Amino acid sequence: MEIPRVGVPDALASHLTMAEQHEYLSRRTILKGAVLAAGPLLLQGTAYADGDKVVPAGRHLAFGRNPRTSMRVAWQVPAPVRKPFLRIADGHGGWSHRIPAEVRALHSEVAGVIAPYDQFYLHAEADHLWPGHTYRYAVGHEGFDPASGDGGSAAISTFTTAPARGIPAGRFTFTAFGDQGVSTTALAQDGAVARQNPRFHLLAGDIAYADPSGAGKPPGNKPDADHDLFDPKVWDAYYRQIEGVAASVPWMVTTGNHDMEALYSPDGYGGQVKRWDFPGGGPHDCPSVYSFIYGNVGVISLDANDVSYEIPANLGYSRGSQTAWLKRRLRYLRSQPDVDFVVVFFHHCAYSTTNQHASEGGVREQWVPLFDEYRVDLVINGHNHIYERTDALRGGKVTREVKIGDTVEPDRDGTVYATCGGGGKSLYSFPVPDTFAGEFQSYHWVEGGEKATETVSWSRVRYTGYSFLAIDVEPTWPGRRTTLTVRTLRNDGAEIDRFILRRTAGLHRSRHASVLGADPGDV
Secondary structure (H helix, E strand, O other), X not given: OOOOOOOOOHHHHOOOOHHHHHHHHHHHHHHHOOOEOOOOOOOXXXXXXXXXXXXXXXXXXEEOOOOOOOEEEXXXXXXXXXXXXXXXXXXXXXXXXXXXXXXXXXXXXXXXXXXXXXXXXXXXXEOOOOOOOEEEEEEEEOOEOHHHOOOOHHHEEEEEOOOOOOOOOOOEEEEEEOOOOOOHHHXXXXXXXXXXXXXXXXEEOOOOOOOOOOOOOOEOOOOOOOOEOOOOHHHHHHHHHHHHHHOOOOEEEEOOHHHOOOOOOOOOOHHHHHXXXXXXXXXXXXXXXXXXXXXXXXXXXXXXXXXXXXOHHHOOOOOOHHHHHHHHHHHHHHOOOOOOEEEEEOOOOOOOOOOOOOEEHHHHHHOHHHHHHOOOOEEEEOOOOOEEEEOEEEOOEEEEOOOOOOEEOHHHHOEEEEEEOOOOOOOOOOOOOOOOOOOEEEEEEEOOOEEEEEEEOOEEEEEOOOOEEEEEEEOOOOOOEEEEEEEEEOOOOOEEEEEEEEEEOOOOOOOOOOOOOOOOOOO
């Protein structure tokens, strides 16, 4: 006998936004009983576990509001614990006092669909740190303190803050991919990323795939046009999978279509706010919209669900505030004399040619003109489970062919777009061979969820396989040449693609800009 669905009726679900679905479900929670609940606080009378029987798991780092002086540490415990904390130590002294951790409890339940399930995410921030400094850290709780010998050295790891601004800090590498999930392939990708010794990692959306359907619909008993599957336990496995690298490398994520979980909050991001630490500074109610500066690179994270015509569950949810913020942030970064390169990452592709998702017209309409105006150097996307890289573009047209190994000067040549969605999920396909094939037919999504065909001449390198980006940065003093070398690697280390972005350090900045000057969103 089929279990009856509880949630938004089929006739309504396909016509409601994420916010409308959540409002409907919340109303049923109040009127009909505990059909849906998300994120209760720990209440008096909570049964706490014996501290020595609970071991923290799934540790992952994220930069704090200022990546040079703060680091945020998050982890999970399987049951409530008393007085969770973070402790840090540098090479010159002992362990710090216990920094209290915030408990973010997440309750998942839909009658007949998801059995009651509680998850406990803990978060703490180490602040007032030295730039470019490596610290040891340990997380614990009453009855479990690795810094005092309880729990063993395996529970102790390290992190390194971003270098001080305005002084070239030497060569560094960061990595990126999208669409990871939980699998042996995804685990292998993590190992390959770790071997690059990155200072941070960018994940361009579709993180764990607890919602494997990805349409932004309420959970049901089976995936169809009106319902998504959803299993909150997938997140437990995901955090265990990434801990080997994310416990020492800041794991900077943005949200994709599989990260809109209708069970939580009006926009489907309530669960993500419980699980992740986002630096902040973006528009209100857009948690995965933020930016930070590392060395001479400014990085911007965007939420492309806000502008997606293909999957419109959250289309327009920021009411234009995200795009307005993006313009302000690009203007700010381009005014900084020590920021040479600007890298933007988000999920839906501005330019891709797979048979599955191809290109997102909403991104092209809302954001590509800003990327052109502010001479963005590199745009990184996921969504399509392959690797594909464009020539240098401006106004959607090829301004310079960029063959493997070529050097691009973005001020003159335009922006390069790289889709790297081969982070672990099953692979997609192209309508033409992987090698360069000149012009061919593809499509992009337009308003109303329709496909518009187009003739493509900008797709330079394609690879139907698992891969990730390793980006090597060579900062230098003003007036000298600085480079950002983008390498595309398989998880066995074999190189698929390489191109170089080159600028003159400190050039084309506002004469009156100051490294110490800051706007309210300075990070």
